[in-house]
Amino acid sequence: MLSEEWIDWVRENLARGCTRESLMLEMLRNNISSEDTLQAFRDAAEAPHAEVTHVPCWPERFVFRSCNQATIDGREIRVLARLQRPAAVLLENVLSATECEALIALSSQRMTPSTVVDPESGELAPVQARSSEGTWFARGAEALIARIETRLAQIMDVPVAHGEGLQVLHYRVGGEYRPHHDYFPPDARGSARHMREGGQRTASLILYLNDVEAGGETIFPLCQAAFVPRRGRALYFAYCDPTGRLDPASLHGGAPVEAGEKWIATKWVRQRAYGVRPEDGLAVAANARTHLDGEAA
Ligand SMILES: O=C(O)CCC(=O)C(=O)O
Numbered sequence: 135m136l137s138e139e140w141i142d143w144v145r146e147n148l149a150r151g152c153t154r155e156s157l158m159l160e161m162l163r164n165n166i167s168s169e170d171t172l173q174a175f176r177d178a179a180e181a182p183h184a185e186v187t188h189v190p191c192w193p194e195r196f197v198f199r200s201c202n203q204a205t206i207d208g209r210e211i212r213v214l215a216r217l218q219r220p221a222a223v224l225l226e227n228v229l230s231a232t233e234c235e236a237l238i239a240l241s242s243q244r245m246t247p248s249t250v251v252d253p254e255s256g257e258l259a260p261v262q263a264r265s266s267e268g269t270w271f272a273r274g275a276e277a278l279i280a281r282i283e284t285r286l287a288q289i290m291d292v293p294v295a296h297g298e299g300l301q302v303l304h305y306r307v308g309g310e311y312r313p314h315h316d317y318f319p320p321d322a323r324g325s326a327r328h329m330r331e332g333g334q335r336t337a338s339l340i341l342y343l344n345d346v347e348a349g350g351e352t353i354f355p356l357c358q359a360a361f362v363p364r365r366g367r368a369l370y371f372a373y374c375d376p377t378g379r380l381d382p383a384s385l386h387g388g389a390p391v392e393a394g395e396k397w398i399a400t401k402w403v404r405q406r407a408y409g410v411r412p413e414d415g416l417a418v419a420a421n422a423r424t425h426l427d428g429e430a431a
């Protein structure tokens with residue numbers, strides 16, 4: 135049972151503008167269980183910014199919610215692991231080794247230091263919390279990208295047009311991505327600007343493009359789960375239900391790479407169509423680089 139003091143502490147700190155992420159991490163550091171942490175947010179925050187979901191956010195027709203395998207785009211995709219909260223599945227055989235290599239080759243020429251969006255100003259800035267380099271591709275920018283996007287849309291049960299441009303990230307030894315939510319924090323001023331088109335993000339799919347020798351897991355600190363990167367696998371997780379309620383249990387990060395390197399590609403999907411027609415290619419550029427999935431720590 136969580137004491138009233140913690141619930142008050144959450145309420146007060148939310149009111150003075152602290153982020154949910156920072157409060158959750160502090161509670162975990164104080165050995166409060168993830169269940170109690172989430173409950174404290176529900177209890178504390180019947181405030182307007184706190185539309186916290188009580189149930190996992192599985193999309194209604196998401197095939198891998200119960201099926202353990204399905205053939206998509208001619209590939210037999212298998213479920214290796216599932217989390218109920220947050221709603222997450224680890225999938226095998228999403229990309230072939232050749233596709234992973236081709237995606238790394240396409241990206242390696244165009245990498246720049248990664249940024250996150252400052253939640254208040256909405257501006258992009260490189261930050262310590264995200265020590266990686268990255269690039270992104272407008273939807274359908276290359277035949278390979280278009281093919282992967284069609285496959286991912288089928289896996290996620292979301293139209294291709296709801297997807298942001300594919301984001302490729304490269305971490306070297308020591309590179310990490312501290313815990314964050316991929317959704318736009320509803321209580322941050324900078325979010326409105328990013329949600330004007332396409333609405334909230336509803337789910338993420340991380341494609342692992344190589345094997346990492348040590349470290350580099352995708353971690354969910356509130357459920358103490360860690361997924362090891364492995365070439366061709368994908369981690370899907372959902373955090374926004376059809377009514378727009380968000381799942382703070384989707385807090386996640388990339389653990390520091392200890393040996394080797396790590397390449398991933400991330401697809402974020404929105405509530406509605408995002409960007410212009412896919413055939414307009416680069417016109418998506420102005421908005422595609424909105425990986426507001428962290429914050430200026
Ligand atoms: O590096 C990872 O495993 C996590 C990446 C991530 O959180 C993201 O791309 O939004």
Ligand SMILES: [Fe+2]
Binds near residue numbers: 315316338386
């Ligand atoms: Fe993320």
